[in-house]
Amino acid sequence: MAKTTQRLRQWVGGADSTVKDERGIAVAVAAYLKFGTIPSYRDAKYLCFGVITPHAATQRKIIEDERLFRGLLNHVESYADQPKKFRRCYQGLFRGYLRYPGHRSEHQAGQRCWRLLREFLREYATLVTTTKPGVDWTAALGQHLNLLKEDPCIPYGTKLLHGDHSVLEELRERLGVDDDTWVMTELVLSQIVAATEIHNDEQFKSHISKLVTLLEPHPLLVSLGIAALLRRYAECDNRSESILLREVALRKWKSPWLDANKALWHAHIGEDATDMVGLWLKQRSIRDFFELLQTDGSADSDRMDFWLPYAEVIDEVWLALGYHSQLNNSPDYRRIKQEMDGRWMRLEGPNHNADNAFLMKIGDYLVIEFARQNNACHVFDANHLPFSLGQRSVLGTQEGLKNKFHPGHRAALNHSEGWQYKFASYLRSNLGVTPRCQDSCRVF
Numbered sequence: 001m002a003k004t005t006q007r008l009r010q011w012v013g014g015a016d017s018t019v020k021d022e023r024g025i026a027v028a029v030a031a032y033l034k035f036g037t038i039p040s041y042r043d044a045k046y047l048c049f050g051v052i053t054p055h056a057a058t059q060r061k062i063i064e065d066e067r068l069f070r071g072l073l074n075h076v077e078s079y080a081d082q083p084k085k086f087r088r089c090y091q092g093l094f095r096g097y098l099r100y101p102g103h104r105s106e107h108q109a110g111q112r113c114w115r116l117l118r119e120f121l122r123e124y125a126t127l128v129t130t131t132k133p134g135v136d137w138t139a140a141l142g143q144h145l146n147l148l149k150e151d152p153c154i155p156y157g158t159k160l161l162h163g164d165h166s167v168l169e170e171l172r173e174r175l176g177v178d179d180d181t182w183v184m185t186e187l188v189l190s191q192i193v194a195a196t197e198i199h200n201d202e203q204f205k206s207h208i209s210k211l212v213t214l215l216e217p218h219p220l221l222v223s224l225g226i227a228a229l230l231r232r233y234a235e236c237d238n239r240s241e242s243i244l245l246r247e248v249a250l251r252k253w254k255s256p257w258l259d260a261n262k263a264l265w266h267a268h269i270g271e272d273a274t275d276m277v278g279l280w281l282k283q284r285s286i287r288d289f290f291e292l293l294q295t296d297g298s299a300d301s302d303r304m305d306f307w308l309p310y311a312e313v314i315d316e317v318w319l320a321l322g323y324h325s326q327l328n329n330s331p332d333y334r335r336i337k338q339e340m341d342g343r344w345m346r347l348e349g350p351n352h353n354a355d356n357a358f359l360m361k362i363g364d365y366l367v368i369e370f371a372r373q374n375n376a377c378h379v380f381d382a383n384h385l386p387f388s389l390g391q392r393s394v395l396g397t398q399e400g401l402k403n404k405f406h407p408g409h410r411a412a413l414n415h416s417e418g419w420q421y422k423f424a425s426y427l428r429s430n431l432g433v434t435p436r437c438q439d440s441c442r443v444f
Contacts, residue, residue: 104185128141226245352397363432376402387401
């Protein structure tokens with residue numbers, strides 16, 4: 001029964017009733033590329049099914065040669081009064097239209113010809129879908145004419161997002177849409193568009209993990225997809241960190257803190273969403289320093305809880321890593337050094353192999369915390385430092401990060417009992433900043 005069904009579908013013109021004579025197609029394409037003539041209907045039919053077939057020797061394609069491509073369309077148009085012949089040629093062109101990368105092609109002439117082909121297919125869609133006797137693939141085309149328009153897969157996004165794959169099965173079965181077509185990538189983007197149009201923030205967020213997973217097999221779509229998700233995320237009332245979006249964006253565009261990358265981030269997601277990710281990075285850096293980079297290996301939750309609410313008023317952060325941290329190749333340390341690329345220095349000096357320092361620029365001041373808890377927190381005039389931010393290494397001694405005798409030194413704040421209130425008072429009185437709590441935090 002299955003074999004009989006397959007034969008019937010081929011007989012009535014199903015999606016798989018394509019021209020199978022690959023040698024005949026190759027010969028016709030080679031002859032057309034060489035002579036520019038179409039001697040017969042058979043040649044025209046072969047050329048339509050081979051419109052994206054590369055020439056074996058030169059790799060030229062008909063769809064990437066505007067003169068020859070227009071000539072083919074004009075020739076096919078001459079069969080408009082012979083509906084069955086025209087429909088067969090149309091089927092071949094439609095198949096090529098689905099399989100050529102279209103507006104994502106790097107070939108400019110190919111892009112133009114693909115758009116011209118879309119206009120041609122749209123113009124003659126009514127003729128093809130109304131030609132008698134009707135066949136399955138033309139009936140399906142009549143129900144999916146959106147494939148011949150801009151944003152062709154947007155109508156499918158909401159159903160697919162919510163797990164209804166019936167439309168995908170129909171496209172595969174009746175129109176021959178498979179993994180070789182641009183439709184499959186557009187279907188991914190259509191779900192992202194559908195998700196970003198959800199008004200409820202929590203419902204939108206519930207789809208992020210699935211959508212990122214869908215994007216992974218399509219490297220050319222990652223930037224588009226992640227950018228759309230981040231722009232929508234920036235509109236949420238609760239913009240607390242999305243670790244998944246942060247990690248994927250950093251892999252794709254590197255750190256937004258580096259001037260060389262900032263323009264790329266702004267181009268993809270705008271300034272507001274870039275600042276949001278920057279805040280996530282600052283919060284992550286604070287957690288990393290006080291949870292992972294402590295010299296005794298135990299988290300310093302008191303200092304972490306104090307500084308996290310100040311993340312929004314911290315303009316820039318830097319790390320100075322001791323010798324042990326520089327050599328540590330564990331996954332967490334590799335991630336920290338990767339995320340702080342261009343923002344960490346070597347910490348040098350006697351007894352600093354196992355120490356680390358965290359530098360926070362707040363307005364015109366630079367605040368420095370050390371991993372070792374017996375160290376004071378030093379405050380400098382950011383415009384008058386005994387070292388330069390971004391230099392390859394820095395001394396963690398009184399000649400460097402602890403230089404209390406330098407004219408730019410402003411304070412050495414000790415972590416004695418009740419230090420949180422003293423720190424908060426100093427930051428408020430001298431730096432003019434107070435903690436900004438997004439979720440729950442203690443205010444000192």
